[in-house]
Amino acid sequence: MRPTLLILPALALLAGCASTGTTSRPARAGPIPIPTGTLGLEGVLGQNARGLVARFGTPTADLMEGTARKLQFSSATCVLDAYLYPKGSSEPTVTYLDTRQTDGSPIDRASCVSALQMRARTGK
Template sequence: MRRLFIIVGISALAACAPKVQTPAVVTRPIAPVGTTMIGFTENDLVSRFGQPTFQVKEGPGTKLQWAHNGCVLDAYLYPESGHIGDRVAHVDTRAPSGADISINTCLDLLQR
């Protein structure tokens, strides 16, 4: 009888425990100019900027580069757990001379 009370008590506690939900995988749409591209895939970038002008494999990651209209955009893609394919982890923008250029200005120039 004592075991029955223990089992009933444990069952009652388990029923009151909070439910753990696994977060859904969210795909990121192509963002408007000036917003982050972190998490984008290579396909996202190609659909926005066309084929990269330069591509190189660097260790586990890939560097994709677009250069057009006075802007150079470097996107660094690395494997991300829980996702198939590499995702953008970092983005750099600059003028061809190497001078700093804002990401908003660069993205605007690339899309012309």
């Protein structure tokens, strides 16, 4: 019986170490809004063909399909396909961009735009 008597006081001491109150958690920061993918593309979306050529230089490809037009620009870093569509009787403007690395893997559209602008400025 003696071992049982020794265990009871030890358990009582351990019970005193237990927390009886609730602990408060630090406040978490709210979610950070992420742009919808057009940040850095303001100078391209809505641009006409002349504006794209002024920004990126001569396109690698220029394709027409009905009233739609696709201009493709490329560099050692990436390929950009700009799709131009008319609104009513106005001149076609860029309404959609598709970008990819030269090996076909994905790349951020704004990064590709920056790379193409740099190539146009430096000629490399």
